[in-house]
Amino acid sequence: MTGAEEWAGTIRVVLVDDQELFREGVRVIIDAQPDMGVVGMARDGVEAVATVDGTDPDIVLMDIRMPEMDGVEATRQLFAPERVARRERPLRVVVLTTFNLDDRAATAIRHGASGFLLKDVTPAQLLEAIRTVHSGNAVLSPADLGALLTTRFPVRGPVPEAYLTLTDREREIFAEVARGLSNQEIAARGFLGESTVKTHVGAVLRKLGLRDRVQIVVFAHEHRLVGPRDA
Numbered sequence: 001m002t003g004a005e006e007w008a009g010t011i012r013v014v015l016v017d018d019q020e021l022f023r024e025g026v027r028v029i030i031d032a033q034p035d036m037g038v039v040g041m042a043r044d045g046v047e048a049v050a051t052v053d054g055t056d057p058d059i060v061l062m063d064i065r066m067p068e069m070d071g072v073e074a075t076r077q078l079f080a081p082e083r084v085a086r087r088e089r090p091l092r093v094v095v096l097t098t099f100n101l102d103d104r105a106a107t108a109i110r111h112g113a114s115g116f117l118l119k120d121v122t123p124a125q126l127l128e129a130i131r132t133v134h135s136g137n138a139v140l141s142p143a144d145l146g147a148l149l150t151t152r153f154p155v156r157g158p159v160p161e162a163y164l165t166l167t168d169r170e171r172e173i174f175a176e177v178a179r180g181l182s183n184q185e186i187a188a189r190g191f192l193g194e195s196t197v198k199t200h201v202g203a204v205l206r207k208l209g210l211r212d213r214v215q216i217v218v219f220a221h222e223h224r225l226v227g228p229r230d231a
Contacts, residue, residue, distance in 0.1 A: 011036035011134045014055060016048040016071065017063040017096065022119070026061065029123045036130060045069025049077050052091070059130055060093045062113070064104045071095060072108045079112035090211060092133045110218050114211065115139030138214040156222045162208050163225070170207070173200040177213050178220035 013030055015038055017023050027038045040055040042048040044066045052060060060078070064071040075093050077083070084091075095108045095116035105116045115138045117129055129139045166174060176186045183197045190197075201213070210216055220226045 009035070011059060011130060012039045012055065012057040013037065013130065014040045014042065014048070014051055014057040014060045016042045016045070016051075016060060016066070016074070018043050018066045026126070029126065030130070033127060036127075045071060045074030045077075048074045052078055053083070056087070056089075058089065058092065058134055060091065061117075061130075062093050062095050062108070064095055064097045064108065070104070072104050072111065075108045075113050076111040090136075092211070094129060094133055094139055109140075109214055110222075112211065112215070115214060136212060138212040140214055159223050159225065160208070163223070165207050166204060170200055170204050173197060174204050174216060174220070175226060177201060177204070177216045178226045180217070 013036055015023050015026055015030075017026075020043070023041050023043075027041065030036055030038050039057050040051040042051045046069045048060070048062065048069075048071075062071040062075060075095070078091060078093060093108070093113040095105050095113045096119055097105050097116055098119050099105070100118070105113075109115065114133045115129075117126065117139060121129070133139055172190070173186060176189070181189070183194050183201065186192070186197045187194045201216075204216065205211070208216075208219060210219060
């Protein structure tokens, strides 16, 4: 098989890291899986953007600290509106870092990354994260989300009109997600079924043009739709 047939049903991954040994090690782990494979690799942010444009992956594992262009700027460019409009399917970026949720990782998440992983994760954790992000969820633990909530977010201006299209129930769900609650917790607090909450979260993401729950948190804080007490 070649081309599209070869990758049908497979999670397409691009690896971005300035250390060749790290790239090759991760590539071997991913290529050994029946449901995913590496379609490209890059050693800096400039190569990353070009590689993603040329391979159309589902997931990018993006190192933060690299020469030429770091992972933060590369992530910003990958989620520029003109690039997003050209894609046939969603792109997910997972930041790789040797530190916990620092300013660079938080900024990459604000630019559109779906979470971050420490480089010392186990192979099993790495593979689980790839599958989790590919399914539309974010890779961010409750503790990390709490750190993100307390990060100082820049105010982007008036609340977008899209937010005003949310129903009262959708705004309630939006606020709960922005506070870091899971679907199960929201369901328990609101006496709703988890499937109902999931449907409302999907509607919120669709109406606001957001990719995942982390982006709801970012949106809420950038537009001051939740306050310090909520965080």
